[in-house]
Amino acid sequence: MRDNAQFLWHPMAHPKAMQASKPDIIARGQGCWVWDVHGHKMLDGVAGLWSSNLGHSCQPVRDAIVAQLDELPFFNTFRGTTHPRAIELSAALVELMRPDGVAAVMFSNGGSDAVEGALKLARQYHKLRGEKDRSKFIAMRQGYHGVHFGGMSVNGNTNFRRPYEPLLPGCFHIDSPWLYRNAYVTGDEPQDEAELGRLVAAQLEREIVFQGPDTVAAFIAEPIQGAGGVIVPPANFWPLVREVCDRHGVLLIADEVVTGFGRTGAMFGTRLWDVKADLWCLAKGISSGYVPLGATAIGDKVADVFLRDDTAAGQITHGYTYSAHPVAAAAAIATLKLLVAQDIPGHVARVSVPFQQRLRGLVQRHDFVGDVRGHGLMLGIEMVADQARRTPLPKTSDIPARVARAAYRRGLMVRVSGPNLILSPPLVISAAELDFLCDALEAAFAEVAEAAAPR
Ligand SMILES: Cc1ncc(COP(=O)(O)O)c(C=O)c1O
Known part of the structure; x- marks a missing residue:
């Protein structure tokens, strides 16, 4: 052409x-x-x-989009206004994620946005709690978290990072618990999945302690690494990571942009490991790709701190013109209905x-x-x-x-x-x-x- x-x-x-x-x-x-x-x-x-x-x-998603275009193609959700689809989608998503401990959601335009929202909320959460030095992020090699400066800084693929360095300071990486390329065994030594899970979780803990726990805001990871080569962690890894984060007051961010909404055979990837994160990054399958949409889901622990705050410091000075775009929201409502019904x-x-x-x-x-x-x-x-x-x-x-x-x-x-x-x-x-x-x-x-x- x-x-x-x-x-x-x-x-x-x-x-x-x-x-x-x-x-x-x-x-x-x-x-x-x-x-x-x-x-x-x-x-x-x-x-x-x-x-x-x-x-x-998918006819119901298509019909929802068309109906929304006829009803209201766009209005913003900045302070002071909203629209019916934003209200309905936020309620539907929180209902879907209540078993994970989700209390609220913030919308955006895609996965990179969803990551950015999570990283920013993590820092703001610690500031609100008076731990102002907790600004660092730890992530995994081979991880992919989109292309914004924050997400790229926690990205674990050097090729993607190099052209845009220097990136955000204060971002550090640990190994991926990658059985096929297990850095902890040599030659023909037998592979032990559970041991690998323990070793990498211990590496996370050592990194947090080395940095100073009072300087670390969050650990971010995909439940199964996607773009990095579909790396499935050992079953003990995420539960151990949850324990390490809790021990040191570090938030756990699950980047579920790929694994969310059923791709792994569970509604969310973290459910495979029976782990509840503190913040979730969502996109892609949320609207089945019909219209761009991202979301950052906020767990009870984080939400409580914001809801207890009575100062200007708790204001969310983040968000996009198209956050909760009505057409994307309509597509997502129809998608979520089908995901559950079918x-x-x-x-x-x-x-x-x-x-x-x-x-x-x-x-x-x-x-x-x-x-x-x-x-x-x-x-x-x-x-x-x-x-x-x-x-x-x-x-x-x-x-x-x-x-x-x-x-x-x-x-x-x-x-x-x-x-x-x-x-x-x-x-x-x-x-x-x-x-x-x-x-x-x-x-x-x-x-x-x-x-x-x-x-
Ligand atoms: C795990 C993960 N996070 C974030 C992103 C970025 O999403 P987007 O390309 O919609 O900005 C992707 C994209 O593939 C992803 O796989």
Whole structure:
């Protein structure tokens, strides 16, 4: 198509490289399927970008958006005004998250905004309590928390950070509890998941103590790291993290932008570990990607401090023109209704088991597949140079891109992120569609392996 990538600088891409190698133009979507501009049909293995959880033609969400456009396309929610959808969505979201101890929510435009809101509220909470020095944040390597200066400063991916450094001072990183690349074992030593969980939680505690607990505002992490390569922590990790944070008065921020709203087979990722955070970052699946929306959910402990304050210090001097945009709020209300009515997390928990099991088999079939990991409908396939030694793929390797192209030709859209292929299909995907996904992906891997085999 004319002018593709000529005037548009794409996120996470070099503008010049995009002109040389044009992005695919996705023109249409229906259910879990998308069509490119040439009419080529593909299963959407990425749900837009972890977002289109209810698929691309969800009538109730579409109808809610249209009705809202007719009723009130926009009004703000700054001090003094609100609108019916803002009131309804805040009540629906708090009701959904009451089991997690959520008392209130703040709205924004996406995940990066949601993170920013959480980081700021964490600092303000400590100031209100008289602990004015608690300004530092601790996060994990491999973590992804969006692209604003705060979120990028707690981001655990050096490649994303470098072009924009120096970032926010006072942000520190601990290891990711990453079993496949476990920094605490050498050679062929057996891997012990629970031990890894303990060691990394202990590292968090040491970092808090080293910094001085009275200077640390919050620890932020994804319940399962998504963009960093779908890293599922050991089951004991989050409960231990909760204990460490409590011991030192540090707030726990769960970045549920990806894991929220059913993707893991639980309504929220923290529920997998039976942990209650203090602040939650939400976006993507909240409106099923139909209209941009983010939210920061506020737990009882944090809310109480604000609600007990009678000074100007408790005023929220944060928020956006489009916070709780009526059209986004209408889309989210319809999305949340369906999530609950259709028990989407339950569906994910059921269909994801054979999906996860089947793709794990890629490790046995291809020596350039190092690890297949994930939970629910998030799955990462890490490619390696040497399977036995777990040698990382050279950065210049085109193998992940070749597998992705082969999948594309076979009618499956996947995402390449460094050495990983990442899969995050819509949550309403059927068992038959997941079979199609696995068939197409296995054929794509076989095609690339065949092309690379010595003749
Ligand atoms: C865990 C996490 N946090 C925050 C973000 C940022 O969200 P957005 O791109 O909507 O700003 C993302 C985006 O993928 C994410 O995965």
